[in-house]
Amino acid sequence: MQPNSNNSDKKPADRLLKMPGTRERGPVDFKTKIAGYEGEIMAIATRDVVVAQQTTTIIQAVGIMTREGFRRLPVVDAGTRHLRGIVTVGDIIDFMGGGDKFNLVQVKHGGNFLAAINEGLREIMTPHLVTMPITGAIADAVEIIVNKNIGGIPITDAEGELKGIVTERDVMKVLATEHSGRKAEDIMNASVRVTGPDTPIGNVCREMVRCRFRRLPVVADDVLCGIVTATDIMSYLGKGKAFEQLTTGDSAEVMGAPVRSLLSGELHTITPDRNIHDIALEMIRRRVGALPVIEDSHLVGLVTEYDLVKAFSGE
Known part of the structure:
Protein backbone atom coordinates (compact mmCIF):
# COMPACT_ATOMS: atom_id res chain seq x y z
CA MET A 1 0.00 0.00 0.00
CA GLN A 2 1.36 3.39 -0.96
CA PRO A 3 1.34 5.98 1.83
CA ASN A 4 -1.19 8.76 1.30
CA SER A 5 0.55 11.97 0.28
CA ASN A 6 -2.03 14.20 1.93
CA ASN A 7 -2.78 14.48 5.62
CA SER A 8 -6.28 13.00 5.50
CA ASP A 9 -5.13 9.69 6.98
CA LYS A 10 -3.56 11.41 9.96
CA LYS A 11 -6.55 12.89 11.69
CA PRO A 12 -7.92 9.76 13.41
CA ALA A 13 -4.73 7.72 13.75
CA ASP A 14 -2.54 10.52 15.02
CA ARG A 15 -4.83 11.74 17.77
CA LEU A 16 -3.21 11.81 21.15
CA LEU A 17 -5.17 12.11 24.35
CA LYS A 18 -2.94 13.91 26.84
CA MET A 19 -3.92 13.75 30.47
CA PRO A 20 -1.81 14.57 33.54
CA GLY A 21 -0.23 11.34 34.79
CA THR A 22 0.84 10.50 38.31
CA ARG A 23 2.89 7.41 37.71
CA GLU A 24 6.54 7.40 38.71
CA ARG A 25 8.94 6.36 35.95
CA GLY A 26 12.19 6.49 37.91
CA PRO A 27 14.74 3.68 38.14
CA VAL A 28 13.90 0.61 40.18
CA ASP A 29 16.43 -1.47 42.11
CA PHE A 30 15.10 -4.85 40.97
CA LYS A 31 17.59 -6.98 42.87
CA THR A 32 16.54 -5.37 46.14
CA LYS A 33 12.84 -5.07 45.45
CA ILE A 34 12.40 -8.69 44.32
CA ALA A 35 14.95 -10.35 46.57
CA GLY A 36 12.28 -12.82 47.65
CA TYR A 37 11.91 -14.08 44.10
CA GLU A 38 15.53 -15.07 43.48
CA GLY A 39 15.49 -18.52 41.93
CA GLU A 40 15.34 -20.41 38.69
CA ILE A 41 13.30 -18.80 35.99
CA MET A 42 12.21 -22.24 34.84
CA ALA A 43 9.82 -22.40 37.80
CA THR A 56 8.32 -22.27 7.97
CA THR A 57 6.30 -19.91 5.81
CA ILE A 58 5.01 -16.62 7.15
CA ILE A 59 1.39 -17.68 6.66
CA GLN A 60 2.04 -20.99 8.46
CA ALA A 61 3.54 -19.11 11.41
CA VAL A 62 0.62 -16.68 11.47
CA GLY A 63 -1.74 -19.66 11.53
CA ILE A 64 0.09 -21.22 14.48
CA MET A 65 0.19 -17.97 16.45
CA THR A 66 -3.47 -17.25 15.74
CA ARG A 67 -4.62 -20.76 16.67
CA GLU A 68 -2.55 -20.90 19.87
CA GLY A 69 -3.14 -17.28 20.90
CA PHE A 70 0.62 -16.53 20.90
CA ARG A 71 2.27 -13.13 20.50
CA ARG A 72 5.62 -14.70 19.61
CA LEU A 73 7.07 -17.84 18.06
CA PRO A 74 10.70 -18.91 18.60
CA VAL A 75 12.56 -20.07 15.49
CA VAL A 76 14.90 -23.04 15.97
CA ASP A 77 16.93 -25.55 13.99
CA ALA A 78 14.77 -28.59 13.35
CA GLY A 79 17.20 -31.18 14.70
CA THR A 80 19.04 -29.46 17.53
CA ARG A 81 16.42 -26.90 18.65
CA HIS A 82 19.20 -24.33 18.70
CA LEU A 83 17.56 -20.91 18.88
CA ARG A 84 17.97 -18.92 15.66
CA GLY A 85 15.53 -16.09 16.18
CA ILE A 86 11.99 -15.17 17.06
CA VAL A 87 9.00 -13.88 15.13
CA THR A 88 6.63 -11.67 17.09
CA VAL A 89 3.25 -10.20 16.39
CA GLY A 90 5.16 -6.93 15.92
CA ASP A 91 7.19 -8.51 13.10
CA ILE A 92 3.94 -9.65 11.46
CA ILE A 93 2.43 -6.16 11.69
CA ASP A 94 5.64 -4.70 10.25
CA PHE A 95 5.42 -7.17 7.36
CA MET A 96 1.73 -6.44 6.77
CA GLY A 97 2.43 -2.81 6.01
CA GLY A 98 3.78 -1.15 9.10
CA GLY A 99 7.48 -0.87 8.45
CA ASP A 100 10.65 -1.99 6.72
CA LYS A 101 9.62 -5.65 6.51
CA PHE A 102 6.79 -4.59 4.19
CA ASN A 103 9.54 -4.29 1.56
CA LEU A 104 9.30 -8.06 1.20
CA VAL A 105 5.82 -7.48 -0.21
CA GLN A 106 6.37 -4.23 -2.08
CA VAL A 107 9.86 -4.66 -3.47
CA LYS A 108 10.57 -8.39 -3.77
CA HIS A 109 7.04 -9.37 -4.80
CA GLY A 110 5.83 -6.18 -6.45
CA GLY A 111 2.97 -5.70 -4.02
CA ASN A 112 1.70 -9.29 -4.36
CA PHE A 113 0.72 -10.15 -0.79
CA LEU A 114 -0.24 -13.73 -1.58
CA ALA A 115 3.25 -14.45 -2.90
CA THR A 126 14.35 -11.06 14.56
CA PRO A 127 17.68 -12.96 14.60
CA HIS A 128 19.49 -11.14 17.39
CA LEU A 129 17.42 -11.38 20.51
CA VAL A 130 17.70 -11.14 24.27
CA THR A 131 17.71 -14.51 26.02
CA MET A 132 18.04 -15.83 29.56
CA PRO A 133 19.95 -18.86 30.90
CA ILE A 134 18.03 -21.66 32.59
CA THR A 135 19.64 -20.60 35.89
CA GLY A 136 18.29 -17.05 35.61
CA ALA A 137 16.24 -15.41 38.36
CA ILE A 138 12.80 -13.86 38.10
CA ALA A 139 14.40 -10.55 39.04
CA ASP A 140 16.53 -10.82 35.88
CA ALA A 141 13.39 -11.31 33.79
CA VAL A 142 11.74 -8.27 35.37
CA GLU A 143 14.79 -6.16 34.61
CA ILE A 144 14.75 -7.21 30.95
CA ILE A 145 10.99 -6.71 30.58
CA VAL A 146 10.96 -3.25 32.16
CA ASN A 147 14.24 -1.81 30.92
CA LYS A 148 14.22 -3.29 27.41
CA ASN A 149 10.43 -3.40 26.95
CA ILE A 150 10.56 -7.02 25.82
CA GLY A 151 7.38 -9.01 26.36
CA GLY A 152 8.79 -12.52 25.95
CA ILE A 153 12.24 -13.91 26.72
CA PRO A 154 13.47 -17.26 25.33
CA ILE A 155 15.46 -19.38 27.79
CA THR A 156 18.44 -21.37 26.52
CA ASP A 157 21.03 -23.75 27.90
CA ALA A 158 24.81 -23.36 27.55
CA HIS A 179 -1.19 -6.67 47.46
CA SER A 180 -0.72 -2.99 46.70
CA GLY A 181 -2.27 0.29 47.71
CA ARG A 182 -1.74 1.75 44.25
CA LYS A 183 -4.55 2.40 41.80
CA ALA A 184 -4.96 2.51 38.05
CA GLU A 185 -4.53 6.28 37.99
CA ASP A 186 -1.12 5.91 39.65
CA ASP A 198 -12.77 4.05 9.63
CA THR A 199 -8.96 4.14 9.64
CA PRO A 200 -7.58 1.57 7.16
CA ILE A 201 -5.87 -1.42 8.78
CA GLY A 202 -2.65 -0.56 6.93
CA ASN A 203 -2.53 2.88 8.58
CA VAL A 204 -2.98 1.29 11.99
CA CYS A 205 -0.10 -1.08 11.26
CA ARG A 206 2.16 1.86 10.42
CA GLU A 207 1.12 3.67 13.58
CA MET A 208 1.84 0.63 15.73
CA VAL A 209 5.26 0.07 14.22
CA ARG A 214 0.80 -3.35 20.52
CA ARG A 215 -2.66 -1.82 20.71
CA LEU A 216 -4.67 1.29 19.83
CA PRO A 217 -7.98 2.32 21.38
CA VAL A 218 -10.61 3.04 18.74
CA VAL A 219 -12.56 6.23 19.47
CA ALA A 220 -15.50 7.82 17.61
CA ASP A 221 -16.96 11.15 18.75
CA ASP A 222 -14.98 10.88 21.99
CA VAL A 223 -16.59 7.52 22.76
CA LEU A 224 -14.46 4.39 23.11
CA CYS A 225 -15.61 1.79 20.57
CA GLY A 226 -13.01 -0.84 21.38
CA GLU A 244 -12.31 -13.21 1.57
CA GLN A 245 -12.69 -10.32 -0.87
CA LEU A 246 -9.34 -10.50 -2.63
CA THR A 247 -9.44 -10.32 -6.41
CA THR A 248 -5.87 -9.46 -7.38
CA GLY A 249 -3.85 -10.45 -4.29
CA ASP A 250 -2.49 -6.92 -4.02
CA SER A 251 -1.52 -5.74 -0.54
CA ALA A 252 -3.72 -2.63 -0.85
CA GLU A 253 -6.80 -4.85 -0.93
CA VAL A 254 -5.68 -6.70 2.19
CA MET A 255 -4.86 -3.62 4.23
CA GLY A 256 -7.48 -1.17 2.99
CA ALA A 257 -10.35 -2.47 5.11
CA PRO A 258 -11.47 -0.22 8.00
CA VAL A 259 -10.26 -1.16 11.46
CA ARG A 260 -13.88 -1.34 12.66
CA SER A 261 -14.08 -4.73 10.92
CA LEU A 262 -11.63 -6.13 13.49
CA LEU A 263 -13.46 -5.01 16.62
CA SER A 264 -15.33 -7.54 18.71
CA GLY A 265 -18.50 -6.64 20.58
CA GLU A 266 -16.83 -7.27 23.93
CA LEU A 267 -15.13 -4.35 25.68
CA HIS A 268 -13.84 -4.52 29.25
CA THR A 269 -12.84 -1.33 31.04
CA ILE A 270 -11.68 -0.20 34.48
CA THR A 271 -11.99 3.00 36.51
CA PRO A 272 -9.09 5.17 37.78
CA ASP A 273 -9.68 4.13 41.40
CA ARG A 274 -9.37 0.38 40.69
CA ASN A 275 -6.63 -1.34 42.72
CA ILE A 276 -3.76 -2.65 40.59
CA HIS A 277 -3.87 -6.07 42.27
CA ASP A 278 -7.47 -6.48 41.10
CA ILE A 279 -6.55 -5.22 37.64
CA ALA A 280 -3.78 -7.81 37.34
CA LEU A 281 -6.15 -10.61 38.34
CA GLU A 282 -8.74 -9.43 35.81
CA MET A 283 -6.16 -9.31 33.01
CA ILE A 284 -5.01 -12.82 33.85
CA ARG A 285 -8.58 -14.09 33.97
CA ARG A 286 -9.57 -12.45 30.70
CA ARG A 287 -6.21 -13.20 29.03
CA VAL A 288 -5.81 -9.60 27.83
CA GLY A 289 -2.68 -7.49 27.79
CA ALA A 290 -4.29 -4.14 28.63
CA LEU A 291 -7.43 -2.52 29.99
CA PRO A 292 -8.68 0.98 29.11
CA VAL A 293 -9.37 3.36 31.99
CA ILE A 294 -12.72 5.15 31.75
CA GLU A 295 -13.95 8.13 33.76
CA ASP A 296 -17.28 9.84 33.11
CA SER A 297 -17.65 7.79 29.92
CA HIS A 298 -14.34 9.12 28.56
CA LEU A 299 -11.07 7.32 27.95
CA VAL A 300 -8.46 8.75 30.34
CA GLY A 301 -5.73 6.14 30.20
CA LEU A 302 -4.55 2.61 29.57
CA VAL A 303 -3.04 0.04 31.94
CA THR A 304 -0.90 -2.69 30.35
CA GLU A 305 0.87 -5.80 31.60
CA TYR A 306 4.10 -3.85 31.28
CA ASP A 307 2.76 -1.09 33.57
CA LEU A 308 1.75 -3.68 36.15
CA VAL A 309 5.07 -5.53 36.09
CA LYS A 310 6.88 -2.24 36.60
CA ALA A 311 4.53 -1.14 39.38
CA PHE A 312 4.69 -4.39 41.33
CA SER A 313 8.46 -4.65 40.94
CA GLY A 314 8.78 -1.22 42.54
CA GLU A 315 6.51 -1.96 45.50
Whole structure:
Protein backbone atom coordinates (compact mmCIF):
# COMPACT_ATOMS: atom_id res chain seq x y z
CA MET A 1 0.00 0.00 0.00
CA GLN A 2 1.36 3.39 -0.96
CA PRO A 3 1.34 5.98 1.83
CA ASN A 4 -1.19 8.76 1.30
CA SER A 5 0.55 11.97 0.28
CA ASN A 6 -2.03 14.20 1.93
CA ASN A 7 -2.78 14.48 5.62
CA SER A 8 -6.28 13.00 5.50
CA ASP A 9 -5.13 9.69 6.98
CA LYS A 10 -3.56 11.41 9.96
CA LYS A 11 -6.55 12.89 11.69
CA PRO A 12 -7.92 9.76 13.41
CA ALA A 13 -4.73 7.72 13.75
CA ASP A 14 -2.54 10.52 15.02
CA ARG A 15 -4.83 11.74 17.77
CA LEU A 16 -3.21 11.81 21.15
CA LEU A 17 -5.17 12.11 24.35
CA LYS A 18 -2.94 13.91 26.84
CA MET A 19 -3.92 13.75 30.47
CA PRO A 20 -1.81 14.57 33.54
CA GLY A 21 -0.23 11.34 34.79
CA THR A 22 0.84 10.50 38.31
CA ARG A 23 2.89 7.41 37.71
CA GLU A 24 6.54 7.40 38.71
CA ARG A 25 8.94 6.36 35.95
CA GLY A 26 12.19 6.49 37.91
CA PRO A 27 14.74 3.68 38.14
CA VAL A 28 13.90 0.61 40.18
CA ASP A 29 16.43 -1.47 42.11
CA PHE A 30 15.10 -4.85 40.97
CA LYS A 31 17.59 -6.98 42.87
CA THR A 32 16.54 -5.37 46.14
CA LYS A 33 12.84 -5.07 45.45
CA ILE A 34 12.40 -8.69 44.32
CA ALA A 35 14.95 -10.35 46.57
CA GLY A 36 12.28 -12.82 47.65
CA TYR A 37 11.91 -14.08 44.10
CA GLU A 38 15.53 -15.07 43.48
CA GLY A 39 15.49 -18.52 41.93
CA GLU A 40 15.34 -20.41 38.69
CA ILE A 41 13.30 -18.80 35.99
CA MET A 42 12.21 -22.24 34.84
CA ALA A 43 9.82 -22.40 37.80
CA ILE A 44 7.46 -19.98 36.01
CA ALA A 45 8.49 -20.45 32.37
CA THR A 46 6.66 -22.42 29.69
CA ARG A 47 8.85 -25.46 28.99
CA ASP A 48 6.94 -27.13 26.16
CA VAL A 49 7.46 -24.32 23.67
CA VAL A 50 5.75 -24.36 20.28
CA VAL A 51 8.40 -23.44 17.70
CA ALA A 52 8.94 -22.90 13.99
CA GLN A 53 11.90 -23.26 11.64
CA GLN A 54 13.45 -20.68 9.34
CA THR A 55 11.78 -22.43 6.39
CA THR A 56 8.32 -22.27 7.97
CA THR A 57 6.30 -19.91 5.81
CA ILE A 58 5.01 -16.62 7.15
CA ILE A 59 1.39 -17.68 6.66
CA GLN A 60 2.04 -20.99 8.46
CA ALA A 61 3.54 -19.11 11.41
CA VAL A 62 0.62 -16.68 11.47
CA GLY A 63 -1.74 -19.66 11.53
CA ILE A 64 0.09 -21.22 14.48
CA MET A 65 0.19 -17.97 16.45
CA THR A 66 -3.47 -17.25 15.74
CA ARG A 67 -4.62 -20.76 16.67
CA GLU A 68 -2.55 -20.90 19.87
CA GLY A 69 -3.14 -17.28 20.90
CA PHE A 70 0.62 -16.53 20.90
CA ARG A 71 2.27 -13.13 20.50
CA ARG A 72 5.62 -14.70 19.61
CA LEU A 73 7.07 -17.84 18.06
CA PRO A 74 10.70 -18.91 18.60
CA VAL A 75 12.56 -20.07 15.49
CA VAL A 76 14.90 -23.04 15.97
CA ASP A 77 16.93 -25.55 13.99
CA ALA A 78 14.77 -28.59 13.35
CA GLY A 79 17.20 -31.18 14.70
CA THR A 80 19.04 -29.46 17.53
CA ARG A 81 16.42 -26.90 18.65
CA HIS A 82 19.20 -24.33 18.70
CA LEU A 83 17.56 -20.91 18.88
CA ARG A 84 17.97 -18.92 15.66
CA GLY A 85 15.53 -16.09 16.18
CA ILE A 86 11.99 -15.17 17.06
CA VAL A 87 9.00 -13.88 15.13
CA THR A 88 6.63 -11.67 17.09
CA VAL A 89 3.25 -10.20 16.39
CA GLY A 90 5.16 -6.93 15.92
CA ASP A 91 7.19 -8.51 13.10
CA ILE A 92 3.94 -9.65 11.46
CA ILE A 93 2.43 -6.16 11.69
CA ASP A 94 5.64 -4.70 10.25
CA PHE A 95 5.42 -7.17 7.36
CA MET A 96 1.73 -6.44 6.77
CA GLY A 97 2.43 -2.81 6.01
CA GLY A 98 3.78 -1.15 9.10
CA GLY A 99 7.48 -0.87 8.45
CA ASP A 100 10.65 -1.99 6.72
CA LYS A 101 9.62 -5.65 6.51
CA PHE A 102 6.79 -4.59 4.19
CA ASN A 103 9.54 -4.29 1.56
CA LEU A 104 9.30 -8.06 1.20
CA VAL A 105 5.82 -7.48 -0.21
CA GLN A 106 6.37 -4.23 -2.08
CA VAL A 107 9.86 -4.66 -3.47
CA LYS A 108 10.57 -8.39 -3.77
CA HIS A 109 7.04 -9.37 -4.80
CA GLY A 110 5.83 -6.18 -6.45
CA GLY A 111 2.97 -5.70 -4.02
CA ASN A 112 1.70 -9.29 -4.36
CA PHE A 113 0.72 -10.15 -0.79
CA LEU A 114 -0.24 -13.73 -1.58
CA ALA A 115 3.25 -14.45 -2.90
CA ALA A 116 5.02 -12.75 -0.01
CA ILE A 117 3.21 -14.67 2.75
CA ASN A 118 4.69 -17.89 1.40
CA GLU A 119 8.24 -16.73 2.03
CA GLY A 120 10.15 -18.36 4.91
CA LEU A 121 10.33 -16.84 8.39
CA ARG A 122 14.03 -16.09 7.95
CA GLU A 123 12.89 -13.10 5.87
CA ILE A 124 11.09 -11.33 8.72
CA MET A 125 12.23 -12.90 12.01
CA THR A 126 14.35 -11.06 14.56
CA PRO A 127 17.68 -12.96 14.60
CA HIS A 128 19.49 -11.14 17.39
CA LEU A 129 17.42 -11.38 20.51
CA VAL A 130 17.70 -11.14 24.27
CA THR A 131 17.71 -14.51 26.02
CA MET A 132 18.04 -15.83 29.56
CA PRO A 133 19.95 -18.86 30.90
CA ILE A 134 18.03 -21.66 32.59
CA THR A 135 19.64 -20.60 35.89
CA GLY A 136 18.29 -17.05 35.61
CA ALA A 137 16.24 -15.41 38.36
CA ILE A 138 12.80 -13.86 38.10
CA ALA A 139 14.40 -10.55 39.04
CA ASP A 140 16.53 -10.82 35.88
CA ALA A 141 13.39 -11.31 33.79
CA VAL A 142 11.74 -8.27 35.37
CA GLU A 143 14.79 -6.16 34.61
CA ILE A 144 14.75 -7.21 30.95
CA ILE A 145 10.99 -6.71 30.58
CA VAL A 146 10.96 -3.25 32.16
CA ASN A 147 14.24 -1.81 30.92
CA LYS A 148 14.22 -3.29 27.41
CA ASN A 149 10.43 -3.40 26.95
CA ILE A 150 10.56 -7.02 25.82
CA GLY A 151 7.38 -9.01 26.36
CA GLY A 152 8.79 -12.52 25.95
CA ILE A 153 12.24 -13.91 26.72
CA PRO A 154 13.47 -17.26 25.33
CA ILE A 155 15.46 -19.38 27.79
CA THR A 156 18.44 -21.37 26.52
CA ASP A 157 21.03 -23.75 27.90
CA ALA A 158 24.81 -23.36 27.55
CA GLU A 159 24.69 -24.84 24.03
CA GLY A 160 22.02 -22.42 22.83
CA GLU A 161 19.21 -24.97 22.83
CA LEU A 162 15.76 -23.56 23.56
CA LYS A 163 14.50 -24.77 26.93
CA GLY A 164 11.57 -22.47 27.62
CA ILE A 165 10.11 -19.01 27.35
CA VAL A 166 8.96 -16.53 29.99
CA THR A 167 6.55 -13.68 29.29
CA GLU A 168 5.28 -10.50 30.88
CA ARG A 169 2.16 -12.37 31.90
CA ASP A 170 4.16 -15.13 33.63
CA VAL A 171 6.07 -12.54 35.65
CA MET A 172 2.93 -10.53 36.40
CA LYS A 173 1.25 -13.63 37.85
CA VAL A 174 4.07 -13.98 40.36
CA LEU A 175 4.33 -10.31 41.28
CA ALA A 176 0.57 -9.86 41.53
CA THR A 177 0.46 -12.16 44.56
CA GLU A 178 1.59 -9.09 46.51
CA HIS A 179 -1.19 -6.67 47.46
CA SER A 180 -0.72 -2.99 46.70
CA GLY A 181 -2.27 0.29 47.71
CA ARG A 182 -1.74 1.75 44.25
CA LYS A 183 -4.55 2.40 41.80
CA ALA A 184 -4.96 2.51 38.05
CA GLU A 185 -4.53 6.28 37.99
CA ASP A 186 -1.12 5.91 39.65
CA ILE A 187 0.40 3.72 36.96
CA MET A 188 -1.69 4.17 33.80
CA ASN A 189 -0.41 5.62 30.58
CA ALA A 190 -2.38 8.87 30.51
CA SER A 191 -1.13 10.01 27.08
CA VAL A 192 -3.01 7.58 24.90
CA ARG A 193 -2.78 7.60 21.12
CA VAL A 194 -6.07 6.56 19.53
CA THR A 195 -7.45 5.82 16.10
CA GLY A 196 -10.86 6.04 14.43
CA PRO A 197 -13.12 3.16 13.32
CA ASP A 198 -12.77 4.05 9.63
CA THR A 199 -8.96 4.14 9.64
CA PRO A 200 -7.58 1.57 7.16
CA ILE A 201 -5.87 -1.42 8.78
CA GLY A 202 -2.65 -0.56 6.93
CA ASN A 203 -2.53 2.88 8.58
CA VAL A 204 -2.98 1.29 11.99
CA CYS A 205 -0.10 -1.08 11.26
CA ARG A 206 2.16 1.86 10.42
CA GLU A 207 1.12 3.67 13.58
CA MET A 208 1.84 0.63 15.73
CA VAL A 209 5.26 0.07 14.22
CA ARG A 210 6.23 3.75 14.31
CA CYS A 211 5.25 4.20 17.95
CA ARG A 212 6.09 0.66 19.06
CA PHE A 213 2.54 0.01 20.31
CA ARG A 214 0.80 -3.35 20.52
CA ARG A 215 -2.66 -1.82 20.71
CA LEU A 216 -4.67 1.29 19.83
CA PRO A 217 -7.98 2.32 21.38
CA VAL A 218 -10.61 3.04 18.74
CA VAL A 219 -12.56 6.23 19.47
CA ALA A 220 -15.50 7.82 17.61
CA ASP A 221 -16.96 11.15 18.75
CA ASP A 222 -14.98 10.88 21.99
CA VAL A 223 -16.59 7.52 22.76
CA LEU A 224 -14.46 4.39 23.11
CA CYS A 225 -15.61 1.79 20.57
CA GLY A 226 -13.01 -0.84 21.38
CA ILE A 227 -9.33 -1.63 21.25
CA VAL A 228 -7.54 -3.03 18.22
CA THR A 229 -4.43 -5.04 19.04
CA ALA A 230 -1.58 -6.28 16.92
CA THR A 231 -2.91 -9.78 17.62
CA ASP A 232 -6.32 -8.79 16.18
CA ILE A 233 -4.63 -7.65 12.98
CA MET A 234 -2.55 -10.82 12.78
CA SER A 235 -5.69 -12.91 13.34
CA TYR A 236 -7.37 -11.05 10.46
CA LEU A 237 -4.71 -12.71 8.33
CA GLY A 238 -4.50 -15.99 10.25
CA LYS A 239 -8.23 -16.72 10.17
CA GLY A 240 -8.45 -16.02 6.46
CA LYS A 241 -10.67 -12.94 6.68
CA ALA A 242 -8.05 -10.91 4.83
CA PHE A 243 -8.52 -13.07 1.75
CA GLU A 244 -12.31 -13.21 1.57
CA GLN A 245 -12.69 -10.32 -0.87
CA LEU A 246 -9.34 -10.50 -2.63
CA THR A 247 -9.44 -10.32 -6.41
CA THR A 248 -5.87 -9.46 -7.38
CA GLY A 249 -3.85 -10.45 -4.29
CA ASP A 250 -2.49 -6.92 -4.02
CA SER A 251 -1.52 -5.74 -0.54
CA ALA A 252 -3.72 -2.63 -0.85
CA GLU A 253 -6.80 -4.85 -0.93
CA VAL A 254 -5.68 -6.70 2.19
CA MET A 255 -4.86 -3.62 4.23
CA GLY A 256 -7.48 -1.17 2.99
CA ALA A 257 -10.35 -2.47 5.11
CA PRO A 258 -11.47 -0.22 8.00
CA VAL A 259 -10.26 -1.16 11.46
CA ARG A 260 -13.88 -1.34 12.66
CA SER A 261 -14.08 -4.73 10.92
CA LEU A 262 -11.63 -6.13 13.49
CA LEU A 263 -13.46 -5.01 16.62
CA SER A 264 -15.33 -7.54 18.71
CA GLY A 265 -18.50 -6.64 20.58
CA GLU A 266 -16.83 -7.27 23.93
CA LEU A 267 -15.13 -4.35 25.68
CA HIS A 268 -13.84 -4.52 29.25
CA THR A 269 -12.84 -1.33 31.04
CA ILE A 270 -11.68 -0.20 34.48
CA THR A 271 -11.99 3.00 36.51
CA PRO A 272 -9.09 5.17 37.78
CA ASP A 273 -9.68 4.13 41.40
CA ARG A 274 -9.37 0.38 40.69
CA ASN A 275 -6.63 -1.34 42.72
CA ILE A 276 -3.76 -2.65 40.59
CA HIS A 277 -3.87 -6.07 42.27
CA ASP A 278 -7.47 -6.48 41.10
CA ILE A 279 -6.55 -5.22 37.64
CA ALA A 280 -3.78 -7.81 37.34
CA LEU A 281 -6.15 -10.61 38.34
CA GLU A 282 -8.74 -9.43 35.81
CA MET A 283 -6.16 -9.31 33.01
CA ILE A 284 -5.01 -12.82 33.85
CA ARG A 285 -8.58 -14.09 33.97
CA ARG A 286 -9.57 -12.45 30.70
CA ARG A 287 -6.21 -13.20 29.03
CA VAL A 288 -5.81 -9.60 27.83
CA GLY A 289 -2.68 -7.49 27.79
CA ALA A 290 -4.29 -4.14 28.63
CA LEU A 291 -7.43 -2.52 29.99
CA PRO A 292 -8.68 0.98 29.11
CA VAL A 293 -9.37 3.36 31.99
CA ILE A 294 -12.72 5.15 31.75
CA GLU A 295 -13.95 8.13 33.76
CA ASP A 296 -17.28 9.84 33.11
CA SER A 297 -17.65 7.79 29.92
CA HIS A 298 -14.34 9.12 28.56
CA LEU A 299 -11.07 7.32 27.95
CA VAL A 300 -8.46 8.75 30.34
CA GLY A 301 -5.73 6.14 30.20
CA LEU A 302 -4.55 2.61 29.57
CA VAL A 303 -3.04 0.04 31.94
CA THR A 304 -0.90 -2.69 30.35
CA GLU A 305 0.87 -5.80 31.60
CA TYR A 306 4.10 -3.85 31.28
CA ASP A 307 2.76 -1.09 33.57
CA LEU A 308 1.75 -3.68 36.15
CA VAL A 309 5.07 -5.53 36.09
CA LYS A 310 6.88 -2.24 36.60
CA ALA A 311 4.53 -1.14 39.38
CA PHE A 312 4.69 -4.39 41.33
CA SER A 313 8.46 -4.65 40.94
CA GLY A 314 8.78 -1.22 42.54
CA GLU A 315 6.51 -1.96 45.50
